[in-house]
Amino acid sequence: MPYVVTEPCIGVKDKSCITVCPVDCIYEGDDMVYIHPDECIDCGLCEPECPVSAIFVDTDVPEQWHSYIEKNRIEAVKLSGG
Template sequence: MAYIITEPCLDTKDASCVEVCPVDCIYEADDQYYIHPDECIDCGACEPECPVQAIFPDTDVPPEWTSYIEKNRAHFE
């Protein structure tokens, strides 16, 4: 399992999640942050820190934002 950053992060880009990540697997892009699925240790530290509730385990992404699972994967190809 990995964590996915979804639509509420767009243009918000609060770095609270980056600051608490113990393995530095959250990367900044133009419009949002992305969590590297191969580097994430599934600790969940980032999820409660997000002020816009944009971070979800990949198995719990709300239906309206499931496209962000593929967007995250494609970002790291």
Template structure:
């Protein structure tokens, strides 16, 4: 169950999540950070650090942001 960074990150791009990730699976894109789902170890360290509550387990992404699950994967394949 990898974590996903959704729409609230756009425009904020606070790096607090990057700093706490023990496996360095969070990367910067043009408009947001994203999590590489193949590298994420599901530790959850990033979720409470996000000041805009943009990080969710992939099974709990709000329906209006469900396309961010695929977006994180596509960005990681870059």
């Protein structure tokens, strides 16, 4: 159950989550950051650090942001190179 970054990150992108992630699985895109679902170890450390509550475990992503689950995978895989 990886964590997922959703819409509120857009335009904020302060990278607090990147600072605390122990496995460096959060990648910076143009507008927001993305979590690589195969690299995330589900530690939950990033979630309380986000000033705009953009981070959710995938099973708790609000309905209107469900598309971000796949978007995190696609963009993080691209940005990580694999």
